[in-house]
Amino acid sequence: MALISPWRADFPGILALEAEAQTYLDSAATAQKPQAVLERLTDYYAHGAANVHRAQHLPGERATRAFEAVREQLAGWLNAADSREIIFTRGTTEAVNLLAYGLESQFQPGDEIVITALEHHANLLPWQQLAQRRRLKLVVLPLDASGDPDLAAARALIGPRTRLLAVSQLSNVLGRWTPLAALLQLARQHGALTVVDGAQGAVHARPDVQALDCDFYACSAHKLYSAEGVGVLYARQSAAKRLSHWQFGGEMVLDADFQQARFRPAPLGFEAGTPAIGAVLALGAALDYLQQLDSAAVQAHEGALHACLLDGLRQRPGLRLLGAPQLALASFSVEGMHGSDLAHLLSEQGVCLRNGHHCAMPLLKQLGLSGALRVSLGLYNDGADLQRFFAALDQAMELLQ
Numbered sequence: 081m082a083l084i085s086p087w088r089a090d091f092p093g094i095l096a097l098e099a100e101a102q103t104y105l106d107s108a109a110t111a112q113k114p115q116a117v118l119e120r121l122t123d124y125y126a127h128g129a130a131n132v133h134r135a136q137h138l139p140g141e142r143a144t145r146a147f148e149a150v151r152e153q154l155a156g157w158l159n160a161a162d163s164r165e166i167i168f169t170r171g172t173t174e175a176v177n178l179l180a181y182g183l184e185s186q187f188q189p190g191d192e193i194v195i196t197a198l199e200h201h202a203n204l205l206p207w208q209q210l211a212q213r214r215r216l217k218l219v220v221l222p223l224d225a226s227g228d229p230d231l232a233a234a235r236a237l238i239g240p241r242t243r244l245l246a247v248s249q250l251s252n253v254l255g256r257w258t259p260l261a262a263l264l265q266l267a268r269q270h271g272a273l274t275v276v277d278g279a280q281g282a283v284h285a286r287p288d289v290q291a292l293d294c295d296f297y298a299c300s301a302h303k304l305y306s307a308e309g310v311g312v313l314y315a316r317q318s319a320a321k322r323l324s325h326w327q328f329g330g331e332m333v334l335d336a337d338f339q340q341a342r343f344r345p346a347p348l349g350f351e352a353g354t355p356a357i358g359a360v361l362a363l364g365a366a367l368d369y370l371q372q373l374d375s376a377a378v379q380a381h382e383g384a385l386h387a388c389l390l391d392g393l394r395q396r397p398g399l400r401l402l403g404a405p406q407l408a409l410a411s412f413s414v415e416g417m418h419g420s421d422l423a424h425l426l427s428e429q430g431v432c433l434r435n436g437h438h439c440a441m442p443l444l445k446q447l448g449l450s451g452a453l454r455v456s457l458g459l460y461n462d463g464a465d466l467q468r469f470f471a472a473l474d475q476a477m478e479l480l481q
């Protein structure tokens with residue numbers, strides 16, 4: 081397992097954790113940040129913070145220019161047709177909530193919203209609650225044996241009553257790419273809106289929203305090696321016109337009276353209040369950092385690490401791997417052992433991984449589990465991290481046997 085990450089030294093957080101004898105294998109929850117991101121944050125605050133879109137003074141203009149430049153950059157990164165299609169939110173969760181409130185008036189009782197059985201709560205609960213408010217039907221696509229949404233079932237369940245399809249791009253539990261092209265095409269055939277939750281997917285393959293041909297695409301900066309507090313919602317211009325405003329306050333208004341107001345269109349109409357300016361600028365630095373990497377080399381490294389991870393897990397007797405992960409992560413349980421006992425013993429040995437329901441309780445219930453352990457990889461992980469993990473796992477399993 082002599083897999084060395086050439087990018088590890090770019091991440092001070094990973095090196096600091098290593099110095100504390102901590103092995104970080106929880107990047108699907110949040111990723112460590114490269115030096116370039118830390119520098120951008122410091123640089124912004126050290127040179128004078130200012131609010132955006134308001135002030136005419138020099139720091140205000142500078143902040144606004146830099147902020148809007150990141151919107152342009154994101155439009156390029158996502159291959160959006162226009163930077164006005166990029167709305168800043170606080171994260172994927174807020175982006176999906178924006179849609180579930182903003183599209184509420186588009187639905188009539190009896191209309192159907194389709195999701196899959198593997199959705200993160202962020203792409204389930206906002207739709208479930210909308211369905212309850214408007215008396216809609218929430219249709220859940222079942223999974224096939226490998227953990228993908230079942231396309232034969234999808235062909236039967238996506239139909240003329242389907243008004244919206246919301247699916248994750250890459251499962252945070254099963255580590256598999258969703259067959260988006262087929263699912264989105266079915267939804268489009270019936271004139272339904274399409275929402276892609278790219279919180280995990282955006283990290284492992286650069287998204288192309290025009291190739292996906294989706295109406296909405298959401299992701300979170302903190303999983304993309306940048307700071308918390310910023311999410312991105314791509315909203316195709318034709319679909320954005322169907323959104324009603326949902327949060328009200330500063331800078332989203334065209335004209336306000338005591339009794340009435342008129343609001344801006346997207347994007348600013350959906351960015352009420354002061355945004356996370358420093359974190360948006362940091363996201364620009366994270367994208368610059370990612371774009372100067374050799375993406376084929378990153379994919380090859382992550383793929384080799386993932387193969388090692390699966391190999392090692394499959395060798396452990398009594399260990400049940402969930403589904404057939406393709407990349408980035410692997411979730412598992414061990415027969416006769418409590419996940420929390422294992423996680424406790426692993427954490428005592430300095431291994432940082434995730435245990436629990438992974439914000440996908442219905443999926444875990446369907447798998448007959450109350451929880452599972454999950455190892456997830458970032459581009460800074462290397463073979464030695466996995467060696468430490470397996471040594472700790474063996475010791476924990478021996479103790480619990």
Ligand SMILES: Cc1ncc(COP(=O)(O)O)c(C=O)c1O
Pocket residue numbers: 108109170171172173174200202203248250251252277279280300
């Ligand atoms: C697939 C998926 N969707 C949505 C989210 C929510 O992202 P955030 O907490 O950044 O809003 C996550 C977070 O783990 C996720 O894995």
